[in-house]
Amino acid sequence: MTKQVDNDAIRAALTAPGAPFEMTTIEIDGTPCRIFGNCPQTLPELYRQAERFAQRVFTVENDQHHTFEEVFKKAQQLAQALTRRFGVHKGQRVAIVMQNSTEWIIAFLAVTAAGAVAVLVNSRGAPTELDRAIGDTDCSLIIADAKRAQRLQAADGASQRLARIVLTDDAQQLRSSKDSSFDELIRGWESAGRLSCAPVDGADIALMMFTSGTTGFAKGVMLTQRSVLAGLSGTTFGAALSFAKFQALAGPEAATAFATRQAVSLIVAPMFHVSGCHNGVLAALSSGGKLVILNRWNPEDALRLIGAEGVQSISAVPSMLWDLLRSPDFHKHDLSSLAVVGTGGAFFPPNLLRDVHKVLPHVVFATGYGMTETNGSVCSVSGEDFFARPESVGKILPIADVKVIDEDGRDLPAGAQGEIVVRGALLMSGYFGLPADSAATFKHGWMHTGDIGRFDDQGYLYITDRKKLMIISGGENIYCAEVERALVEHPGVREVLAIGLPDSRLGEVPIAVVVPQPGHVLDADELRAHTEKLLAAYKVPQAFYFRPEALPRTPSDKIDRVGVTREILAEHRAAARDSIEA
Known part of the structure; x- marks a missing residue:
């Protein structure tokens, strides 16, 4: 970066009295929590504010443009069907099982406007994963696209008894008396009125997302109206910081031109994640921005859309940025509109930061740290700060309290490593149906993240380890336990250990160390086919290491995960050296 930007001055200006992010304090369950007082506190408030953008383009998908007014009217039409035909009411849980699309947004708006809880199911899940997520959260209705409806049909589980709204062109896919057509329900939307919202309170559950549990099963994270909007305000504050830095670096003329244009974002993160829902959909509702939807990741399509639609920001995991840089189409498109690239989850x-900055010198890069349970980032770093400290996840946002503690719960000083704990209005209320897990996560008002980190003497946070056994592959969290649970269901598997191997593109990839049952001969293809039936494709091990005897144990008779991991990494490095020498 050629210019220095005073980050503390920008933060102070954004949060000063009368500024867009003026601070105020509220009390939640006896705990004082800071929030941005000028930001909406519930989804209905957000929707009311977004009505002023009626004539703007809201979404671009497959070269089709849809205005805010169109999307809101379709949502109103669907919301009326939910309440009148299906009896959906406040607090009821409705599963949304769809890939990224304008219809996903319409379904989300309709469900939440009705006061119901939007249960955002991982659309990449295997049939049994989808069925279990819906059953574990006690949903009463499913809104699905055709592909996900087929997967649920294949699961042949408890979700079969539920009514469904299906987005499909094939009427034969609809079960008579149980299924309804999405398109039929929104027919006549042109004459619909404004989006009517049921009254809600800040403490009401607004939506549920899923996080993988250490037991191997996904847990429903309950997010209140207040916490969702607090998380969104943190996202918009971080974006404001990044864009302020871009404007300072670009100069007054470019900054003025930039400020007068509609914000345009390319959304590639799944909408069932915080990165897609909060940072994409809700952020666009907040700013009146245009969302360019890429249903399936393709670097050539992404580059074309950035140039054609004047995309200003994109949130992508590092593997996607590698794909863009290595694409033969990289220099074929005008990328001058791009101002901010956010990345997280991995x-x-x-070296990626250096390489991408060489070809996009005008772009501000940003990252942060957060989780589903915190409604997104609790800290962020961007611009020259990111270049100076590429291993840091940034400074704490004004609306969050974060500290590092030892095993006895005592605060640790800068430089010391310990568990990261978080407090604030942006926290979840707990895990659905799992009071013991919720109680174990919250202690004295602080949420224990399970991540290990440290602060430096300037207040920047660094993540140094994971207390939980988890693999992060292409920005997706994969718990070792869920991979191991799927594999031990195979009758020929006696023991299994899942670990992550380093990968230049995805960061890590899952692999499995397997001990067969006596008398069984296993091969990788057989186990891969078995696992694909139970897990999403990105969770399926990319390699299998077979061991003829029981895995080594610790003194407490548990598998020596550290020792086995060290052994496999050594084998992996040796194989890589041999391939290079060959």
Whole structure:
């Protein structure tokens, strides 16, 4: 970066009295929590504010443009069907099982406007994963696209008894008396009125997302109206910081031109994640921005859309940025509109940061740290700060309290490593149906993240380890337990250990160390086919290491995960050296 930007001055200006992010304090369950007082506190408030953008383009998908007014009217039409035909009411749980699309947004708006809880199911899940997520959260209705409806049909589980609204062109896919057509329900939307919202309170559950549990099963994270909007305000504050830095670096003329244009974002993150829902959909509702929807990741399509639609920001995991840089189409498109590239969910390699900055010198890069349970980031770093500290996840946002503690719960000083704990209005209320897990996560008002980190003497946070056994592959969290649970269901598997191997593109990839049952001969293809039936494709091990005897144990008779991991990494490095020498 050629210019220095005073980050503390920008923060102070954004949060000063009368500024867009003026601070105020509220009390939640006896705990004082800071929030941005000028930001909406519930989804209905957000929707009311977004009505002023009626004539703007809201979404672009498959070269089709849809205005805010069109999307809101379709949502109103669907919301009326939910309440009148299906009896959906406040607090009821409705599953949304769809890939990224304008219809996903319409379904989300309709469900939440009706006061119901939008249960955002991982659309990449295997049939049994989808069925279990819906059953574990006690949903009463499913809104699905055709592909996900087929997967649920294949699961042949408890979700079969539920009514469904299906987005499909094939009427034969609809079960008579149980299924309704999405398109039929929104027919006549042109004459619909404004989006009517049921009254809600800040403490009401607004939506549920899923996080993988250490037991191997996904847990429903309950997010209140207040916490969702607090998380969104943190997202918009971080974006404001990044864009302020871009404007300072670009100069007054470019800054003025930029400020007068509609914000345009390319959304590639799944909408069932915080990165897609909060940072994409809700952020666009907040700013009146245009969302360019890429249903399936393709670097050539992404580059074309950035140039054609004047995309200003994109949130992508490092593997996607590698794909863009290596694409033969990289220099074929005008990328001058791009101002901010946000990344999270995986470690950002310093060499990637350097390489992408060489070809996009005008772009501000940003990252942060957060989780589903915190409604997104609790800290962020961007611009020259990111270049100076590429291994840091940034400074704490004004609306969050974060500290590092030892095993006895005592605060640790800068430089010392310990567990990261978080407090604030942006926290979840707990895990659905799992009071013991919820109680174990919250202690004295602080949420224990399970991540290990440290602060430096300037207040920047660094993530140094994971207390939980988890693999992060292409920005997706994969718990070792869920992979191991799927594999031990195979009758020929006696023992299994899942670990992550380093990968230059995805960061890590899952692999499995397997001990067969006596008398069984296993091969990788057989186990891969078995696992694909139970897990999403990105969770399926990319390699299998077979061991003839029981895995080594610790003194407490548990598998020596550290020792086995060290052994496999050594084998992996040796194989890589041999391939290079060959």
